[in-house]
Amino acid sequence: MGLTGDVVSPSLFSAGGNLYTILVPLDASPNPTIQCWMSADGGLTWARQDQAGESILNLFWFDAASCTDGTKIYTVSNDPTDAFVQIAIFDTVTGLWSAAIVLANANITNAGLVPTGSRTAAYFDAPNNQVICSSRSSATTLDYFTFDVGTLTASAWINLLTYIPTLPTMNVGILQGVGFKFFVYGQTDTATFTSYYYQALSDVGVLSPRVLILTVPTVWEDQWASSDGAVFALAFATGSFTIEALQGTQAGPVLTFGAGQTITMVGDVLSRPFTIQVESPNSGVSVFAAGTNLHNVTQYRSVAAGPFSAGTILGSLASDPWAMTSSTAVAPWAMILSSGFPPTTLSFFWTPLAGPSSTQVNVILGLKGMKVYPEL
Amino acid sequence: MLVERMQHYVFPSSAVAHQTLNNVGKPQSGLTLQMDLDSSFRLFGIVLWNLGVAAGNGFDGQVALRFARPDGRFMQRILTSSNLLMPGTQYNFTGNAPSRALVSPVYPNVVFPPGSVLTVDLIGLPSAVVAPQGFVLIFVGTKIFNEGEIWAPRYPAKFRALSYLDNLFVQFSLAQLPVLDIPFIAEEADFVWQAGSYVDIPAGVAPPTTINQFADLGIQVRDFAGKSYSNGYVPVPLLFPFLGSENPGFLYPEIYIPRHEMLFFDFDYLT
Numbered sequence: 001m002g003l004t005g006d007v008v009s010p011s012l013f014s015a016g017g018n019l020y021t022i023l024v025p026l027d028a029s030p031n032p033t034i035q036c037w038m039s040a041d042g043g044l045t046w047a048r049q050d051q052a053g054e055s056i057l058n059l060f061w062f063d064a065a066s067c068t069d070g071t072k073i074y075t076v077s078n079d080p081t082d083a084f085v086q087i088a089i090f091d092t093v094t095g096l097w098s099a100a101i102v103l104a105n106a107n108i109t110n111a112g113l114v115p116t117g118s119r120t121a122a123y124f125d126a127p128n129n130q131v132i133c134s135s136r137s138s139a140t141t142l143d144y145f146t147f148d149v150g151t152l153t154a155s156a157w158i159n160l161l162t163y164i165p166t167l168p169t170m171n172v173g174i175l176q177g178v179g180f181k182f183f184v185y186g187q188t189d190t191a192t193f194t195s196y197y198y199q200a201l202s203d204v205g206v207l208s209p210r211v212l213i214l215t216v217p218t219v220w221e222d223q224w225a226s227s228d229g230a231v232f233a234l235a236f237a238t239g240s241f242t243i244e245a246l247q248g249t250q251a252g253p254v255l256t257f258g259a260g261q262t263i264t265m266v267g268d269v270l271s272r273p274f275t276i277q278v279e280s281p282n283s284g285v286s287v288f289a290a291g292t293n294l295h296n297v298t299q300y301r302s303v304a305a306g307p308f309s310a311g312t313i314l315g316s317l318a319s320d321p322w323a324m325t326s327s328t329a330v331a332p333w334a335m336i337l338s339s340g341f342p343p344t345t346l347s348f349f350w351t352p353l354a355g356p357s358s359t360q361v362n363v364i365l366g367l368k369g370m371k372v373y374p375e376l
Numbered sequence: 377m378l379v380e381r382m383q384h385y386v387f388p389s390s391a392v393a394h395q396t397l398n399n400v401g402k403p404q405s406g407l408t409l410q411m412d413l414d415s416s417f418r419l420f421g422i423v424l425w426n427l428g429v430a431a432g433n434g435f436d437g438q439v440a441l442r443f444a445r446p447d448g449r450f451m452q453r454i455l456t457s458s459n460l461l462m463p464g465t466q467y468n469f470t471g472n473a474p475s476r477a478l479v480s481p482v483y484p485n486v487v488f489p490p491g492s493v494l495t496v497d498l499i500g501l502p503s504a505v506v507a508p509q510g511f512v513l514i515f516v517g518t519k520i521f522n523e524g525e526i527w528a529p530r531y532p533a534k535f536r537a538l539s540y541l542d543n544l545f546v547q548f549s550l551a552q553l554p555v556l557d558i559p560f561i562a563e564e565a566d567f568v569w570q571a572g573s574y575v576d577i578p579a580g581v582a583p584p585t586t587i588n589q590f591a592d593l594g595i596q597v598r599d600f601a602g603k604s605y606s607n608g609y610v611p612v613p614l615l616f617p618f619l620g621s622e623n624p625g626f627l628y629p630e631i632y633i634p635r636h637e638m639l640f641f642d643f644d645y646l647t
Contacts, residue, residue: 217636239636240564361590362577363643365544365616368624372566372632374532 013068015092021046022066022075022090032057034064034075036090036097049090053097057086065122067131068092069149076122076133076147085154087131087147103147103154123174123181127203134160134171134183142171142185144201158207160199161185172196173225175232177250179203184213184225184234196223196234200253208253214260216244226278226285232257233285235276241265243274247285247305263287263308268294288314379528380518380629383417384606384614385409387496389427389435389510390647396499397439397508403455403499410493412607414519414526417488420628421479421516424462425611427592427646428509435508437462441498446488448495455497476617476625479516487520512594512646514610518629527601529566529632542567544641554644562633569631569639571624574616594646600637609644 013020019039034057036049057064057077064077073090088100120135125146134144143157160183172184179202186196195215200208216236223236232248232255242264248257268291276287279301287300287308298311387409395401411417428434437459442452452461463478488494494515500508521528548555576590594609595616612618615625633639 361548361550363546363548363590363593364575364577365546365612365641366573366575366621366624367542367544367560367567367569368571368573369540369542369568369630370537370570371540371564372531372535372537372568374566375534375536 013066013073013092015068015071015073018092020049020073020090020092022073034077034088034100036073038092038095050096053099055086055088055097055100057088057100065120065133067122067124069124069126069129072149074122074124074131074147074149076120076131076135078120078135085133085145089149101152121171121173121183123176125181125203128205132174132181132201134174134185144174144183160207161187161197161210170194170223172223172234175225175227175255176229177227177232177255178229180250180253182227182232182255186223196236198255200255202253211255213255213257214246224274224276226276228278231278231283231285233276233278235274235287237270237274238262240269243270243287243289243300245276245285245287245300245302245308247302258305261302261308263289263300263311265289265291265298265311267291268296268298377523379521379523379526380418381415381521381526381528382605382627382629382631383517383519384610385411385417385494385515385517386606386608386610387494387513387515388608388647389512392498392510397435397510399500399502401499403497405497407496407498408493409496409515409607411488411491412519413491414521416490416520417492417515417517418520419482419486419488419515419517421481422462423477423479423512423514423516423611423614424458425477425512425514425614425646427511435511436503437511438501438503439498439511440501441496441513443497444495445486446492446494450497451482451486455499457501472619474617474619475613476620476623477514477611477614479614485517510647512611514614516614526603527599529634529637531568531632532566537568538565540567546641546643548643554642556642558641558643559638560633560641561638562635564635566635567633569627569633571626572616573621573624574612574618576618592646594644596642596644598640598642599631600633600639602640609642609646611646612643 017040019042021037023035023037033054035051035054037046038049039046064075066073066075068074071091071093073092075088075090077086077088085103086100087103089098090096091098120133123132125132128146129148129150131147131149132144133147134142141157141159142161143159145157146155148154170186172186175182175184175198177200180200183199183201184196186194188194194217196213197210198213199210202208213234217238223234225235226233230249232250234246234248234257236244238244242262244260244262246257246260248255270289270291274287274289276285278285284301284303286302288297289300290297297314299314300308300311302308387407389397391407393401393404396404424437424439426435426437439458440455441458441461442450442455444450462480496513542560544558544560546555546558593612595612596609597605597615599605613625615627617623617625631639
């Protein structure tokens with residue numbers, strides 16, 4: 001398809017009958033030129049848009065996120081030197097970029113250190129005509145700010161969580177609700193587990209205290225969230241072969257999740273990341289995952305909160321001559337699917353974790369030892 | 377019951393006046409390394425690791441030094457050439473050749489009480505290197521705790537073991553250093569980390585055909601609770617020798633990581 005680069009998450013948008021995706025070239029990190037690609041044939045072919053208008057952003061890897069108001073795509077990126085936040089705007093009507101807006105005032109500084117699993121999340125808050133971005137505002141805090149797309153001004157960081165610096169925090173995402181938005185994040189406890197929480201933000205701007213969702217065996221960077229306003233879905237990697245998926249409903253500022261369901265990949269080691277997607281308006285939920293052993297992209301589907309199906313293999317990444325020829329050297333980096341469901345197309349993008357790169361050093365440490373299995 | 381835990385105390389050459397390293401100043405005496413207060417330290421090895429080779433101003437290991445026991449008595453009679461004290465002072469090259477930080481034994485071992493101050497005297501020796509970048513001196517040993525004082529998981533009463541080589545894969549540009557908090561997770565089962573090996577793929581080439589060695593790279597390992605196994609960055613080839621799988625970097629004691637728990641790795645240039 002000609003697409004190369006790291007995918008800003010989430011990164012597949014439908015506007016005016018076309019598909020759009022936001023990419024940054026992986027090998028140019030931390031100063032990549034952000035790109036918008038468009039497909040007019042349902043994802044079969046892609047063309048880079050307004051190359052002359054692209055902006056160079058300061059960001060690391062996936063420390064950026066996109067959202068759309070239906071016509072414009074807003075991409076928020078974090079500067080790795082902790083100096084500022086940038087917002088790049090692509091207009092799908094005109095097909096042009098606007099110059100990236102640098103929010104370098106005292107309110108919006110810092111953006112998170114990389115890579116500690118605190119991905120940036122962006123959400124378009126239609127009732128207030130603003131972009132909400134959650135990320136880390138310092139090495140020790142998880143915060144959000146709002147960006148008014150009318151006045152192009154931003155709020156200060158608003159604190160969600162202050163945590164112990166030596167413990168990792170995972171910013172899972174922002175879920176769409178009715179009358180409320182929900183920030184979802186995890187924090188590794190001092191013991192042996194990671195706890196996931198949500199905080200509700202009402203449409204009038206009132207932030208509720210955090211609420212524990214669940215505690216799982218410690219994971220890292222492997223958690224995703226999706227919502228269509230009625231169904232709320234979360235997924236966590238809990239092992240080499242397993243994903244734990246939860247589905248929930250909303251009542252005002254309260255989310256209630258059912259019991260977790262375990263999805264087991266058969267014969268394949270889960271590659272990160274995977275993704276979960278609410279199938280609006282089908283009340284279904286799909287988990288999409290790839291493996292580093294068989295190299296298959298597999299869909300697991302639940303209908304009406306029922307059990308997830310056995311995996312349906314959608315395709316194999318092994319056919320790519322470059323990305324999946326060695327399970328030890330490369331791994332799929334991102335898989336994104338259409339935000340609508342059923343999608344007109346299902347698109348997966350991946351980049352090599354250790355691919356050809358002009359600036360990136362790839363360090364591989366081998367830890368020799370043994371696995372220990374307790375016996376009765 | 378006592379629990380031993382791997383510990384490296386690093387003495388950076390950035391603590392030494394440059395004139396001293398360059399043999400144009402006076403010897404510096406009484407340089408100190410403050411040990412942690414949380415435990416005793418059993419010293420069983422020393423390492424000298426040269427820096428700056430890749431940059432063309434590499435230190436050549438020509439330094440004379442001595443250091444003291446906790447009671448103040450020196451372990452060397454006079455300032456002694458590092459070539460008599462440490463092996464392997466000419467590693468750390470950029471290139472496709474084995475590299476490892478060798479450890480010279482200290483026997484009998486020396487036990488430093490909690491909070492000890494290790495004192496070092498040293499001076500650079502005549503050298504062709506005009507502006508040497510320096511070296512890192514590493515005191516290798518273990519911390520000694522009472523059981524229950526630290527995160528120290530142990531083997532189950534009965535178990536079966538499977539030999540296993542796990543990988544930690546990190547990609548970064550040099551401008552991004554330091555890279556912090558890279559997790560290594562024991563997935564699927566408990567994992568006992570016993571030894572390490574290393575390879576890297578430099579920027580601008582395609583894996584897996586080209587390998588190299590990223591000189592002057594340091595690493596700091598921290599446990600699940602965030603507690604470090606060193607007081608600073610140690611050379612990667614100490615724990616992870618380059619092209620040295622036949623003789624990997626051994627840990628003593630090994631580190632037991634229960635399933636789903638993790639270690640954290642930080643990377644930065646050595647100074």
